[in-house]
Amino acid sequence: MNGSRARAVYRPYDGSAESQRGLLVIGGSGELGSALVRAAAEAAETPTVSGVRAVWATYRTRRPSVCTPVGSKAPSVRWFYLDTADRRATSDLIQRASTEIGPLLTVVFCAVPKHGGAAGPGGDDIRSGIVDHVLYAAEATKLAGMVEGAERSSCRFVAISTDQVFDGVPPHPPYTTDAPRRPLNPYGHYKVEMEDTLQNIHHPDLVIARTSLILTLGMQPHEDGKAIAFLRSALIETHEKPLVLFTDEIRNMSWSNDLAEALVEVATAIRCERVTMDGDTATVIHLACPETTNRFALAQRLLSTRWSEYRHRAAGRITPGLSAESGLRRPLDLTMDVTSMAETGLVTRTRLRSIFEYLQ
Incomplete structure (x- = not known):
């Protein structure tokens, strides 16, 4: 059908x-x-x-x-x-x-x-x-x-x-x-x-x-779902390694x-x-x-509306990237x-x- x-x-x-x-x-x-x-x-x-x-x-x-x-x-x-x-x-x-x-x-x-x-x-x-x-x-x-x-x-x-x-x-x-x-x-x-x-x-x-x-934004960090927890954990890390988030992996x-x-x-x-x-x-x-979006847009939205305490750490660290150019074989537009x-x-x-x- x-x-x-x-x-x-x-x-x-x-x-x-x-x-x-x-x-x-x-x-x-x-x-x-x-x-x-x-x-x-x-x-x-x-x-x-x-x-x-x-x-x-x-x-x-x-x-x-x-x-x-x-x-x-x-x-x-x-x-x-x-x-x-x-x-x-x-x-x-x-x-x-x-x-x-x-x-x-x-x-x-x-x-x-x-x-x-x-x-x-x-x-x-x-x-x-x-x-x-x-x-x-x-x-x-x-x-x-x-x-x-x-x-x-x-x-x-x-x-x-x-x-x-x-x-x-x-x-x-x-x-x-x-x-x-x-x-x-x-x-x-x-x-x-x-x-x-x-x-x-x-x-x-x-x-x-x-x-x-699936997204879950908890009242406390330990209540976050997997996708949100990954972003939060990456942002609170002390090193300055860039966090590359793909813009071409499109999801509902x-x-x-x-x-x-x-x-x-x-x-x-x-x-x-x-x-x-x-x-x-x-x-x-x-x-x-x-509506569809990508992880880079998700991170940007969280930083602009919820995670003000992480903005100074995110500046210059979050970088948009392309999954298609990463060498990874992952689904792109789903x-x-x-x-x-x-x-x-x-x-x-x-x-x-x-x-x-x-x-x-």
């Missing part, structure tokens, strides 16, 4: 009690997962408005402090330890969530193995975390939602993919959801394999959401809290009957800000067509802000 001509298969939550859903966030302690847990916890305060009935979340190494906002009347987020490599434990938790939260449940898989960035070398453990662990959860979600005599699963599964499935070789029109995937790095290859594997299980309510570079950079709000919509949208004849295939969307969010009916209310709108 062409991303520019996708036909809606979902509609926004309608306020009815019978359409409210529970939300299980697998990987709720990561950058995107923690933002989603916070957004979902806030949404659960008013379930007739948001469609979120309850929120469960998992962690792997340390239970995070993310919780329901102070003063909230909503139930607390329920946290569970989960090693996603444990197929049985994953299945048991999803079955338990389906039983206790039911009858409708959405599982959002935000967990991701440490991979050293999209340009990292990859490896068997990284591949397993991106492909196999997601498959375990998707299959368990499909089975958990099957009620005897029912033709459809009552459980939705949402997998997070990436713009790195494309090669980014310019010039090209913005990538639609069905544009040819030609990843340049192991991370992108694993995500392509994940997408294809998920398509093959024929889950009747499955969404693949491709994101771009998006803020984690905006993505989280959008994922709440995805989680609670009401599935309509399919109007295509392709059977139970996943609905693919590009979940990202419509601009995505994001109209699939609205065209599928999955994201119609959330505004995903650009760096220029967010950093004012």
Whole structure:
């Protein structure tokens, strides 16, 4: 299905009690997962408005402090330890969530193995975390939602993919959801394999959401996401080595809290009957800000609106550069067509802000 001509298969939550859903966030302690847990916890305060009935979340190494906002009347987020490599434990938790939260449940898989960035070398453990662990959860979600005599699963599964499935070789029109995937790095290859594997299980309510570079600007430095933390760390270094930031690596950079709000919509949208004849295939969307930018522009914007204490160190150190001339084989222009969010009916209310709108 062409991303520019996708036909809606979902509609926004309608306020009815019978359409409210529970939300299980697998990987709720990561950058995107923690933002989603916070957004979902806030949404659960008013379930007739948001469609979120309850929120469960998992962690792997340390239970995070993310919780329901102070003063909230909503139930607390329920946290569970989960090693996603444990197929049985994953299945048991999803079955338990389906039983206790039911009858409708959405599982959002935000967990991701440490991979050293999209340009990292990859490896068997990284591949397993991106492909196999997601498959375990998707299959368990499909089975958990099957009620005897029912033709459809009552459980939705949402997998997070990436713009790195494309090669980014310019010039090209913005990538639609069905544009040819030609990843340049192991991370992108694993995500392509994940997408294809998920398509093959024929889950009747499955969404693949491709994101771009995720940004999180914390109240304190230790709360920054990976992309922001890299810039901040580079700027506070005492040496005078130039910090070269590429201007030709174009991305639909998006803020984690905006993505989280959008994922709440995805989680609670009401599935309509399919109007295509392709059977139970996943609905693919590009979940990202419509505006594009580069890391050099991001750094300049942060320095002009937030990081005044770093400006004297940044002067003369931050240098624009070209990835195409660096000798590195990295995707350049990964601009995505994001109209699939609205065209599928999955994201119609959330505004995903650009760096220029967010950093004012």
